[in-house]
Amino acid sequence: GIVARLGGDEFVAVAPCPAGEASAATTAARLLATLAAPFDLGVQEVFVSASIGVAMYPAHATTREGLFQNADAAMYRAKASGRNAWCFFEAEMSMETRRRMQLEQALHRALERGEFELHYQPRVDLRSMAVIGMEALIRWNHPQLGRVAPLDFIPIAEEKGLIDAIGAWVLQEACLQNGRFLRQFGRPLRVSVNLSARQLRCDSLVARTAAALEAAGLPPNLLELELTESALIEDMDVSARRLGELKASGIRIAVDDFGTGYSALAYLQRFPLDILKLDRSFINQQIDGAGNANFIKAFIDLAHALNLSVVAEGIETANTLDILRMSQCDEGQGYLFSRPLSLPEFQLFLARLPAPAGGI
Numbered sequence: 500g501i502v503a504r505l506g507g508d509e510f511v512a513v514a515p516c517p518a519g520e521a522s523a524a525t526t527a528a529r530l531l532a533t534l535a536a537p538f539d540l541g542v543q544e545v546f547v548s549a550s551i552g553v554a555m556y557p558a559h560a561t562t563r564e565g566l567f568q569n570a571d572a573a574m575y576r577a578k579a580s581g582r583n584a585w586c587f588f589e590a591e592m593s594m595e596t597r598r599r600m601q602l603e604q605a606l607h608r609a610l611e612r613g614e615f616e617l618h619y620q621p622r623v624d625l626r627s628m629a630v631i632g633m634e635a636l637i638r639w640n641h642p643q644l645g646r647v648a649p650l651d652f653i654p655i656a657e658e659k660g661l662i663d664a665i666g667a668w669v670l671q672e673a674c675l676q677n678g679r680f681l682r683q684f685g686r687p688l689r690v691s692v693n694l695s696a697r698q699l700r701c702d703s704l705v706a707r708t709a710a711a712l713e714a715a716g717l718p719p720n721l722l723e724l725e726l727t728e729s730a731l732i733e734d735m736d737v738s739a740r741r742l743g744e745l746k747a748s749g750i751r752i753a754v755d756d757f758g759t760g761y762s763a764l765a766y767l768q769r770f771p772l773d774i775l776k777l778d779r780s781f782i783n784q785q786i787d788g789a790g791n792a793n794f795i796k797a798f799i800d801l802a803h804a805l806n807l808s809v810v811a812e813g814i815e816t817a818n819t820l821d822i823l824r825m826s827q828c829d830e831g832q833g834y835l836f837s838r839p840l841s842l843p844e845f846q847l848f849l850a851r852l853p854a855p856a857g858g859i
Contacts, residue, residue, distance in 0.1 A: 527551050527585035535583075550577040551585035559588045575599065602655055605641055610664055615639055617672055618839040621848065622691070622810065622832045625824050630852055632689035632723070634832060635673035636839050637665070657695060666698045671711045674722060676842065678715035684849050691723040693755065696730035700737055705744045719749030723774065727756050731770060739770050746771045753810070757781065768805065775802050779813020779833070782823075796826040803827075 534549045552573030560566045569588040577586035609615060619633040639647040656662040670692050677690040698704055712719055724745060731738050731754060742752050753774035754767060767775070782795075802809050811823050814833030823831060840848055 523553055523555055523587070524585075527553055531583065531585060548583035550574050550583065552577055552588065553585060554588040599655070601644065602647065602652055603659060605644060606652055606655060606659070606661060609639060609641070610661075610668060614641055615665070615668065616842070617669065617676065618841055619690075619845040620832050620839040621837045621845075622689075622830055623836050625811075625820070625828050625831050630688070630836075630849075631830070632691060633845070634691040634725075634839075635669060635676075635693075637669050657697060660697075662695050662697050663701060666695060667707060669693075670708060671714070674711040674715035674717050677721060678717045680846075680849065681717070681721070683846075684852075685854075686849065686852070687718075687721055689721050689723050689751065691725055691753065693725045694730070696726075696733045699726060699730055699741055700734065704741060705748070708745060708750065709748065720751065723751040723753055725753045725755040725776065728754060732766070735769060743771050746773070756812075767807070772807060774810055775807045776810045776812055777828075782811050782813060782819065792822050792826065795822060795828075799826050799828055 530551060531549060534547050537544045537546050539545070552570040552575070554560055554566045554569035554573060556566060559569045573586045573588040576589075577584045580586065616638050618636045618638050620636060621630045622632040622634060623629065624631045637649060637653075639649075639652055641647055653662070656665055673690045673692045677688060680686065680688055694704075701707075708722070708724075712722060726738075726742075746752055751773045752771060753776055754770075754772055755776045756778040757775050799809050808829040810830040810832065811819075811828050812832055814820055814823065814831045814835045816835060819833075820831070820835060837848065
């Protein structure tokens, strides 16, 4: 037989089948096809997708617990491959599962133990080449596991419902520290903070953001909230309403990683956005190809016609910078200017800058 664990709410399905991986594969495919069929929920038609991990007896385990554990590992591999797929268990997945379990357990206590910190990557006005802001990026330093990459723990935090608390801490800490920068250096920098789709749906987001600004003594125009394209379109009506409330208070709104998802400027008009952040892969793909400068210029002109400022991420070479400046890109960040800096490093970075000539 096979044991399959389905992603999402992760309910377990035990599906007996004739021996052999071919039969197991057929059963998994039939499960996906069955779940893909729409069903009515009241007056609304609902579609469900699933991720299936398959562990076979006795090849992959000889106990119920072992089968469930290995099916779980295969299910996470299926989710990582793009969801709505199935995957057989493989031996190397056991190490991945143990690592994931370690991270899950440690993540529950990381916030209260003060294991998170923020790093700051400077953002530059590409016309004046002056530093006008920074992106706040979370880092996790675990006493035993060492430095844990955001790509490893952020998805777990989202799945386990921990992202709200972690996101609230990031927002509060970024505002508090930017208030200190303003008072220490007399330099009005706009701090950019990432929001998840879950945070955007939270009814207390607007009040929580206002409280963070008030506690920090930070003007609203010095805070920018970033969301990915996928977060925006998850529930367009809720997104538009919530972002409208935030923007009405003076906060700037950005769509992050543009060029990696749906990448359609037309739908962005539904949202009260200020800034479009071009993903590094989008920038590099265009610059490495033929006719790139004209394409980037046309794209930036179109964004400007929609009253959006454009920020280029991942600028690493002088050639890239030259093309973006000629294309009238507004702002940029990347290793050409600075890598993300720890708080002491960023304070030293600010101390070395020329005296500010004015506000943002």
